[in-house]
Amino acid sequence: MKDNKKLRMYALSEIEHVKIHGRTAGNRSPLALFWTGSGIELNAKGSELWVEVEVDYRMYEPWISILVNSVPVSRQMLTAGRYWVCVFRGMDENKIKNVRIVKDVQAMSGDTDCVLKIHTLKFDGVFMPVPDKPYKVEFIGDSITSGEGAIGAKTEEDWIPMWFSAVHNYTAMTAAALNADYRVISQSGWGVLTGWDNNPHSNIPDYYEQVCGLLAGENNKALGAFEEHDFASWQPDVVVVNLGTNDGGAFNSPEWSDPATGETHKQRRNEDGSYREEDLEAFVQAACAFLVKLRRNNPKAHIIWAYGMLGIPMMPAIYCAVDLYMKSTGDQRVSVFQLPNMTEETAGSRTHPGAMAHEHAAKELSGYIKDILASKI
Amino acid sequence: MKDNKKLRMYALSEIEHVKIHGRTAGNRSPLALFWTGSGIELNAKGSELWVEVEVDYRMYEPWISILVNSVPVSRQMLTAGRYWVCVFRGMDENKIKNVRIVKDVQAMSGDTDCVLKIHTLKFDGVFMPVPDKPYKVEFIGDSITSGEGAIGAKTEEDWIPMWFSAVHNYTAMTAAALNADYRVISQSGWGVLTGWDNNPHSNIPDYYEQVCGLLAGENNKALGAFEEHDFASWQPDVVVVNLGTNDGGAFNSPEWSDPATGETHKQRRNEDGSYREEDLEAFVQAACAFLVKLRRNNPKAHIIWAYGMLGIPMMPAIYCAVDLYMKSTGDQRVSVFQLPNMTEETAGSRTHPGAMAHEHAAKELSGYIKDILASKI
Amino acid sequence: MKDNKKLRMYALSEIEHVKIHGRTAGNRSPLALFWTGSGIELNAKGSELWVEVEVDYRMYEPWISILVNSVPVSRQMLTAGRYWVCVFRGMDENKIKNVRIVKDVQAMSGDTDCVLKIHTLKFDGVFMPVPDKPYKVEFIGDSITSGEGAIGAKTEEDWIPMWFSAVHNYTAMTAAALNADYRVISQSGWGVLTGWDNNPHSNIPDYYEQVCGLLAGENNKALGAFEEHDFASWQPDVVVVNLGTNDGGAFNSPEWSDPATGETHKQRRNEDGSYREEDLEAFVQAACAFLVKLRRNNPKAHIIWAYGMLGIPMMPAIYCAVDLYMKSTGDQRVSVFQLPNMTEETAGSRTHPGAMAHEHAAKELSGYIKDILASKI
Amino acid sequence: MKDNKKLRMYALSEIEHVKIHGRTAGNRSPLALFWTGSGIELNAKGSELWVEVEVDYRMYEPWISILVNSVPVSRQMLTAGRYWVCVFRGMDENKIKNVRIVKDVQAMSGDTDCVLKIHTLKFDGVFMPVPDKPYKVEFIGDSITSGEGAIGAKTEEDWIPMWFSAVHNYTAMTAAALNADYRVISQSGWGVLTGWDNNPHSNIPDYYEQVCGLLAGENNKALGAFEEHDFASWQPDVVVVNLGTNDGGAFNSPEWSDPATGETHKQRRNEDGSYREEDLEAFVQAACAFLVKLRRNNPKAHIIWAYGMLGIPMMPAIYCAVDLYMKSTGDQRVSVFQLPNMTEETAGSRTHPGAMAHEHAAKELSGYIKDILASKI
Known part of the structure; x- marks a missing residue:
């Protein structure tokens, strides 16, 4: 050489x-x-x-x-x-x-x-110089937003980093379509109220205001992960919340028991299979509270709850939460958008959305956001 | 760790x-x-x-x-x-x-x-164990077959390895569609008679019977690159020859002058822009001789001259060469196939075929080969 | 001849x-x-x-x-x-x-x-014999469901039958994908509470229980259009309601004044552009009442409110209506589904969805209905 | 009314x-x-x-x-x-x-x-006024060019007009892509030398110079079908000849026997399945003679022999014919273009190209013609 x-x-x-x-x-x-x-x-x-x-x-x-x-x-x-x-x-x-x-x-x-x-x-x-793009978008989500399964054969089942992609990901594709800079806050398996396994600690809202608070350990502390995030330094025009999939999954999972305290938690179904009203209501309250927190930190952003790439069972509750939030605050710059469902054709590895499902979602979502940014909505 | x-x-x-x-x-x-x-x-x-x-x-x-x-x-x-x-x-x-x-x-x-x-x-x-696939295919070509430009932005112009791909390549895609093992013999800029620059040494046929004879130097000698290739060890069912693009380009390039001997070479055009008959004839003879060499070393293969991803100016000469070969040998297992032309939409970097152009070519070529393997042709 | x-x-x-x-x-x-x-x-x-x-x-x-x-x-x-x-x-x-x-x-x-x-x-x-298909689906809608604009150049603006299609229509395509027989109840410009022009008579629910009650005149009377429809004769497995687009449009139209009585009607906006709460509430009540009527006549059907091919401003109100209906009746077999928005690419004539927009909608909707019919939801 | x-x-x-x-x-x-x-x-x-x-x-x-x-x-x-x-x-x-x-x-x-x-x-x-388009293209062909099978289910087998289309046809699509006026001369089953059934009368060249000479009967005579065509009235920029498919088919059909004279005709294969040299040569002569006739009547046109939507067995002979024509006349404005083969996916009715196969062919062919019209070739 x-x-x-x-x-x-x-x-x-x-x-x-x-x-x-x-x-x-x-x-x-x-x-x-x-x-x-x-x-x-x-x-x-x-x-x-x-x-x-x-x-x-x-x-x-x-x-x-x-x-x-x-x-x-x-x-x-x-x-x-x-x-x-x-x-x-x-x-x-x-x-x-x-x-x-x-x-x-x-x-x-x-x-x-x-x-x-x-x-x-x-x-x-x-x-x-690297100029700023005309828009800033923040994406908040779970495994879908982490791009879990966006790469790899359909048969893959290992939970390993190899199958994650930030590039073949609706976040990157949506930002590219909008010509926007973007950031992602996401964690596989996590939700608004609980994780997929009913663990109430696996919720994004509790950590939203830290740099990367869902990490742990001294290393990460030294790196500043638990510091308060300086929202003023980067104010998004749009915040996309793609949460709810794991909150829905919790209704299908066994109860979670806290190894420390023995406390348990479980989102329950009625005998006819429908979700228990009070458990749904807990989700609605959590989602509404998260919207309050998002608005406080992102005063100028249009907030979009975008959900649906792995089914839409929580959509009524999401609409309830947004309705509750809007009525109680008078804030009109919040809306809900249904993302296209993954199909057999567009599935990736680990029964998660593949690159084609991400492309499909990005196309619909970016179209919707363009209308919002053009003040059509 | x-x-x-x-x-x-x-x-x-x-x-x-x-x-x-x-x-x-x-x-x-x-x-x-x-x-x-x-x-x-x-x-x-x-x-x-x-x-x-x-x-x-x-x-x-x-x-x-x-x-x-x-x-x-x-x-x-x-x-x-x-x-x-x-x-x-x-x-x-x-x-x-x-x-x-x-x-x-x-x-x-x-x-x-x-x-x-x-x-x-x-x-x-x-x-x-890794079982053999049911078919074996050998691809012989130039920059197209080397996947030059199959990756990278359209604006890229540097001649660097970054823009080459063996994966987003019609060779790999065709082999996958056929469920075949495959090998590639290729070199950017090279042809049957001369390279794009009229250099008569930049021809694949002269090196076809060595392991990798177009390399040079002591290192490669030590690695066995110049040894005779053992054709018996791997007999393809199909040989695809994708050459001619640089032989055509030579008609548009200045003459090549051998720095050692001062000898020059040039494929010439007539005043009306058409190719000079005797220069075309030299190509035809070279292509015909290459077919003889291919048949000698690959007795059971169907040989397909596949050409056209960057235009088809040499196609009449290729048909002439194959016709000459078939008539002089009686060999019927040779044919010509036109590959789809790259378009603005499917171009990659360095004005070479991009991944979409390779997919398009692989789709057409594998369809044609399937018919041959099913003895339909 | x-x-x-x-x-x-x-x-x-x-x-x-x-x-x-x-x-x-x-x-x-x-x-x-x-x-x-x-x-x-x-x-x-x-x-x-x-x-x-x-x-x-x-x-x-x-x-x-x-x-x-x-x-x-x-x-x-x-x-x-x-x-x-x-x-x-x-x-x-x-x-x-x-x-x-x-x-x-x-x-x-x-x-x-x-x-x-x-x-x-x-x-x-x-x-x-012409055997029955395994499923029956009823579609209820407006101009979108009537296939207005599904044929013709983008520049066409005349309101004439030429631009309507029952074939290049998401209804026919969805039914084909489900292998279902289907029926359509639809009228351009009509809604749940009012038409696009605030006319409260242009509502589908009032005429739903007649054979074709929205027609008028002696001819149609003689043909039986105003007779009560015999619901028992054809019980759908799925009812798709694609209404709301004109109810949303009414917020943007001038008030409607009844030529007979002088009575006026208008869905109003607040100063900040949002929809007036009491006017939205009237829509919610009308939609909820329509669901009651649909259930009474279609006891075994899953009812899907499918909306979104021309924007989703009424979606929160639709979710409210369905939520209200479900809570007040306990009926779980009702859901909401967002259809993909028409884009510039998929638009047809008269700024209505073209054949490609209908295909897109049918693909998403039929995927959703298949899951329901397979009892996955 | x-x-x-x-x-x-x-x-x-x-x-x-x-x-x-x-x-x-x-x-x-x-x-x-x-x-x-x-x-x-x-x-x-x-x-x-x-x-x-x-x-x-x-x-x-x-x-x-x-x-x-x-x-x-x-x-x-x-x-x-x-x-x-x-x-x-x-x-x-x-x-x-x-x-x-x-x-x-x-x-x-x-x-x-x-x-x-x-x-x-x-x-x-x-x-x-209806202005002329910037280009004129003439298409000459057989069933493919007649759009046989471009409409209808794959299972259809009846030879009836219902399955023909001039609109879902590569001729119309190519002309649209080129913004050209166009004309079609075509007949199902016909060829250059013979029809698919070895009938030597089913050849297009014999009738090319009449208005519509392949018709018969007094009616058509009265309508002027057998009059000499006035070529001066409409001079194409491009002539596309899509013939050869039935000439190739003749090698697979029984001999044709003239009911009037008892004369027979048959294009023959050798024992190894290859085409008999003298029969191929008859085709080559016929094709070359047709090129002479085309040039005489269309002095300014680029002539393209476009072939391949139903396989390419005659391609070597077509290249021979064009080569023979070019060498014997010095005419450089003639070329050959391989059309993409129909696939299972793109087949229409009567095992003929469907609308998708026509679209595919039009895309490739119009790309090629654009380059010619831009004098790139």
Whole structure:
């Protein structure tokens, strides 16, 4: 191999023109990436670019995708260690390449050791400004929004990072269709009131106001994951909430028993199979309270509850919650949108939406959001 | 990171159940991968698998794609060095995963240092047999067959390995549609008589009978690239020749002058723009001679000259060549097939066919081959 | 022309094996077709078939489509008069042809003279039984369900029968996907509480229990249009209500003033553009009352309120109405489904859904209904 | 029915602004339509339009399609008699409607009584000029070009006009993509040298220079079908010859024996299944002679032999013929293009290409012609 003598090292913190995607605690030396879809974006005028990552985990390793001029060209598992990854080499040094390095896997609440940090870049050119897109969108969701199953054969059943994708994901596709910057807050199996297993702690709203509060452990604390998120720093035009699928699933799961306290929780069905009114009502109250919290932190956003890629059993309750919220607050900038259901044809791995289901959802959702942004609705 | 204590090392040569794709010189310690689409395939029953690669280059680095159960899950640049790449981890140890590790870039005739070797596997399970597919297909071609431009934005113009793909490629897609094992012999810019630049040395036929004779240098010699290929070891049912595009391009390029001898070569046009008869005739003779060579080495194969993804100016000459060959030999198992032209919609990077153009070509070509294999033609 | 001497005349009433589609008053000599999608279906074993129609109108002429073995082969305007239309000729007399003659235009509430009657068939073969399909579906709707705009160039603006289609219509497509017989009750511009123009008489519920009560005039009275419909004769498994689009439109239209009484009606907006609560509530009550009426007449059906092909502003009110109905009756077999929005790409004529929008809606809706019929929901 | 008092009668011959499609003998009182795709085109500013047709046949009745603003809105069988067909009514009298009335069925060489004449129009408005399109294309072919099987269920086997379409046809689609006026010369079962059944009289070239010489009988004589065609009146930019499919089929059919003379004809295979050289050569000579005839009559046209929708066994012979023609004449403006093969998915009725196969062919062919018209080839 011939060395490129022109390469220079840049601590990420000293690069003026880098756009950071995803919530962070502010530290850039190094930059910790928490959420799926988070990462860095550069307009790099030069021939060769490397990025230095630091990675660890007990169970769930991170993956990244690299996009050059908006096209995914690389996707790879990041094994443990601190090392250099080459982003591109041998390119025309006079042309500007838009580069995004994207975390392809969700924040891992089940693995306190899981960490992905970006330390340094090695480059032989100049970093040019990365302008903001005209819109900002925040997506909040569960496994669907984490892109679980968006890659891989239909037969795959392992719960591993390999099957997650931030790129073949309705979030990225919707943002691209809207020409928007975007962020994702998501966790597989979690809900508004409880997780799929009736665990009341697996709820997104409790952690929404922290940088990445659903993580645990000293490592993540040191990285600032539990700090209060600075909402003023990034105000979305649209917030998409894609939650409810696991709250619905809880009605089909056994009760959850807290190993610490012995307390149990269970969303129950009536004998005819319908959902128990008081349990639904608990969901409605939780969803309504979440809307209050979302509005408080995102004063200018249109909030869309978007739901339906894996069935719509909770839709009446979601409409009730939004109705309750709107009547009690007078807030008109909230609406509900049904996403198209996954079909056999569009299913991915782990009986989750595949890339085609995500495309389908993005097409419908972005059409709806465009009308809202054009003030048609 | 928690170490997996069950991992064991296996030199590739000691693994009974590994299928090698692509021509090799027989050595397995290590295995050198030359051609695009070459690689190893395993049916791996275990939870974690690593592969040790050794990589070097002066200019053009290799890339690999990893397919798990036939779905591409990873694609990455391989930078210089000898190191381990994790294929999968954390999977159900009792399930068999079909894994293919595929060289995504063509043999690099322009970089004598370019090498990709596979040494060792690290695995915690058992390798199961990988049965042969019912058919074998060999593809012979140029940049189209090398998948140049099958990945990347339309605006990309750099000639770099990043834009090559063996996976989003009509060769892989056609083989999948036919349920066939396949091999590829290809080189960007090369032709039957000359390359795009009128260089008469850039012709595939001269090197067809070596393992990978279009490479150069001592490294490749040591790896066996220039040895005679053992055709008996792998007899295709179908040979697809996708050459002629660069022979056509030569009519539009300046003459080529041999830096050593000063000899020049040029395929010429008449004043009205048509191709000079004697220059076309030289192509016809070269193509006919190549068919003789193909038949000698592939006695049972149906040979298909498939051409047209970047226009069809040479098609009359190709038909002439095949007609001449058939009449002079009596061989009936040769035919010509026009591939669908790339359109603005289906173009990839470097004004070459994109993934959609490859899909389109694979659909038409595999339909045609199916009819042949069913003896309908 | 050579006469076919084997042709025999059959009054429709004397044919045992004819399936009548659409609500009728029972008379078969002749048979009056009221609703879009109504018609006759035959399994005709013979070579030549004619049908005698009687047609009149003041403004809006009827159109028919003819389907042979489920494929539309003919579509034509029926001008005034009593005359013969040839369905097929010259066919193999020993093969059974499934033939459907379908009214392609809605019942015309605005033209008391509009009538389409079928008197007699001329045939040279045998009519074979036409078995019932495994399911029955009733669709209730407005212009969308009438297929207004499903044919014709995007620029068309005339309100004429030419642009209506019962065939390129989500109703027919959904029924085909479900393998169901189906009926349609629909009227352009009408709603649940009022029409698009705030006219409170343009509501479907008031006329739902008559054969075709929204028509007027002595002709239609004589044909039995105002008789009570015999619900027992045809009990659907699913009732799809696609109403609300015009109720939503009324909020944007000027007030309607009754020419007879001077009474006015208007669905009003608040200053911030939102819908007035009491006016929405009137819609909710009307929708809830309609559900009560639907259930009374269709005891075994799953009722689906399907809405959204031209936006979803009324969706919250629809959910409220269904919630109110379910809570007040305990009836669980009612649900709401959002149909995919028309896009610029899928628009037809008269800024209404085109054939592609209908296909899109049918795909989503039939997927949802299949799950219901399979008792998954 | 209310009479439209403003309707006035116009003999077709007295209308200045009517565009006639298809070859005719010049007579306009009435206008006889011979070929599929022939018809009249109007830019009609008025509210109501009728056309008076005169129809007869012994076996094969004509069908027409009506297109309003380029969209097919009506398709109907025309039974024997002289009568009025309403084209549109009730439309905005101030808007111009582009109307085409198109013969949907080929000239019927097997039915001397078959005739379709247009006498008179009834209209309440003004006929505006119909400008010529920028290009003219002539299509010459067999059943594929006649649109046999482009409509109807896959199971249909009757040879009847119902399954023919001039609209869902690659000819119409290619012309639309090129923004070209077009004409069609075609006959099911016919070829260059012989028909599918080895009948040497079923060849298009012998009749190419007459208005519609492949018809027979006194009726057609009186209508001018056998007159010499005035090529100067309509000079195409492109001639597409889609012949060869039946010449290929002849190799699989029994010999044809002339009932009059007892002479026989047969295209023969060798024992190994290949085509006999001298029989192929007869085809090559016939095809070459046809090219000479085409060039004589169409001096400025690029001639494209387009073949392949039902397999490509004759392609080598077609290339030979074109090569022979080009070498013997020096004419460079001739080329060969392979059309995409019909698949199971795209098949229509009578195992002929369906509408999807025609769309596919039109897409490829129009792309190729665009390049030629842009002088790229």
